[in-house]
Amino acid sequence: MMSLFVQVLISGLAIGAIYALIATGFSLLSQGSQTVNFAQGDFVVVPAFVMLAANSYGLPIWASFIVALVVAALVLGVLFKRLMVDPILPHGAMQLSIATMALSIVLQNGMLNAGGAQAFPFPGINGGLHFGNIFIDWQSVSILLAAVVAVTALNLFMGRTRIGRAIQASAQGPQVARLLGINVARMVLITFVLNAALVTLAALLVSPIYLVKFDNGIGIGLAAFSAAIIGGFNQVRGAVVGGLLLGVVQNFAATFGPTQYRDAVPMLLLIIFILFRPQGLLGRAEERRV
Amino acid sequence: MNQPHRVLPLALVLLLVAGLAGSVLKPYPIYLISLWAVYTISAIGLNLTLGFAGQISLAQASFVGFGAYATALLLPHGVPFGFTLVIGAAISFILGVLLGFPALRVQGHYLAFVTLALATIAFLVFRNESWLTHGTAGIDKIARPIPFTSDVAYMWLCLAALAVVTLGVWWLLRSPWGRAFLALRENPVRAASLGVDVRTYTLLAFAIGAGLGGVSGALFAPLGQYIEPSEFALPLSFSLLLMVVVGGSGSFLGPFLGAMVSVALPEVLRSFQDYYLLIYGVIVILLLVFSPDGIVGIIARGVARLRPTDAPVEPKP
């Protein structure tokens, strides 16, 4: 029982760490440019397909990852901002959200037509380590490590570098930032590229577990929205806490509860948090209205 | 185009033309016209909630589901169709009131997420509670009410239902309620200071919108004579929301046009086969970029250009 508990906890933390990466990107966008991206889940599946394609042309997986990073930065970062966010945001944040719902349809059907409806296997890491009767798989360990490194690097970048501080200043008060001589438009663009990098990393980590399927983005997206809201919408730290919490709760519910209602867990948490603690675990009360 | 009394005759003529065209057409177009009428009813409901009262809902598909399952499950027990329709609408209306409560606490994106979460849970219930809903196997051989068993007759029934809904919503929107909904959307604080009961009207906006979703579902079940859970999952909610936005959120004719695009586009783009949803998505995005007030907005600007003496069309704030 103890061994099962530890295993469920670790794999829950691993999947939660991936949610955290996706939710962090989601929060960055909503904080930095009022973009509430309903296609965020699909944004994870797109680079996964790019990696698979590059890999099938003979590139090793690390090189495929770099290709996917570049493609994501251009398409999901720069083009997404220039072609959709910039023209639609002036009409209203809700209009933009609705447009990202349409984008979700576009991306899913694009991937369906390009790749087909089957779930593609994705190279991962096998094996693990036994501690007595507790088995710890390398897959989960490497996911946790990669996520910790990524979140730490992001935090250092945001807190310690000039650009990072400029991004934060732009998100908190664009007008003041402009007076300080910060190029706010560029900072927002960097935020979009950061989100693209985060979803690409998430794609690399999640695909060996969930495989690559055109409509995986629905479930991933719902989990990421929940993680972001549980942690505190508009809070990057919150997204990490929310992601980990959600991953663990979901994994325990799936193991010990009725499997057919596994997907209801993040939804119930989301509803409870929005109604009773809309500022999230780490947010302050004033931040609840977007 | 936001003035219901000006465009009501237009909407009713549209229905009549659709029906007459359907009567001389082959079975498949008849099915499409019926489907259009059914979707339009649901989109009119959502437009009331979203477009006029300003409350976003991603749960409209669930209400279509409640209406459809109520009809499909009650008909075999000998309950007449008229009653199953009323029961389905009533269930949706009551659950719509409950859906409205979150809107009293949160707005905007938060409300979108709560309704999305509730819609996901409703879908899981449709799928998992097979003792009631027959699960993923679905319910087949759903009978059409006598004497509307033929395709053409059932199409006329759907169009008649849409006509009744159109008249009802027209009446509602020009009544003080319509004014209160608009006040709710534009400025709830000011509305409350004028005695508009924001709480009650918010719940009503959800409940009426949901109730129309239920009516739509009740008509949907006997149309294809088969239903299964995935038809009432999130994609239908998104699709209905996009119908409202494509047609023109907050305009009386919007849902008619939005639903028409949604139903007709797969047929128009038949040669593109699987790509039509992709193309549909791109069209929606382009519309949001270039005409945020939808097709109705394009038409209104076109009409204004043809009649330069009229006052210029006010852009929405």
Place this chain on the structure above:
Amino acid sequence: MSVVLEARDLHRHFGGVKAVNGVSFAVEEGEILGVIGPNGSGKSTLFNCLLGQIPPSTGQVLLDGKDVTGMKPIELNRRGVSRTFQLLQVFPQLSSRENLILAGQEHIGSRMKRLFGRPDAGLSAAADRMLEQFKLSHVAALPAGGLSYGQQKLLDAAMAFMAGPRLVLLDEPAGGVNLSLLGSFRERLRAMNAQGGSTFVVIEHNMDFVMSLCTRVMCIAEGKVIANGKPDDVRNDPTVIEAYLGH
């Protein structure tokens, strides 16, 4: 004459800041009470406490002798309290006439009767009379968003009178209104006060407007009432002058 509105020792603190710090006053039927004070003196917070937008920390608000402390804006509105906001708050997409009908409709009949009754809730004639009184008849059918700022300000004020209120609280009615319009605006408000027998409380920065409109003026500084009396007395009160010059 009876007391319509009474505040008893109102306090409102935000953290350590005492925005309203022990305010007591009474307004009698038919009065036009002006509330003045330098920026940040606590006028707006006082108004918000009176109107149920934020509950006072301690103290009481009485309407016709009944305790209405902390009551929500809509409940106060049902009891005959009407208001305008500092910023313009008309409904830009509705016509001027529709704005006025909206302002009156919730006070007539039951909600169900309103749904099945006449679309204008029987208020068209009353709305047109109000438009005439505020010299807005020529823009009755135009969307309020298309009116000039001064016209919108008039409409905004007119909306406060549609439900035949017992008490009207006007938050900077003259703010931003063209000088040439101010005189007639003041006459409109005077006329409404005279004919309806209703009572006004007015926050206003424009000293000439306050002094010429109000029957009594109260000055607030640092959350306290420092003067309360006839307009001329308050205008010449040394503590009032000091409060304005000292900050």
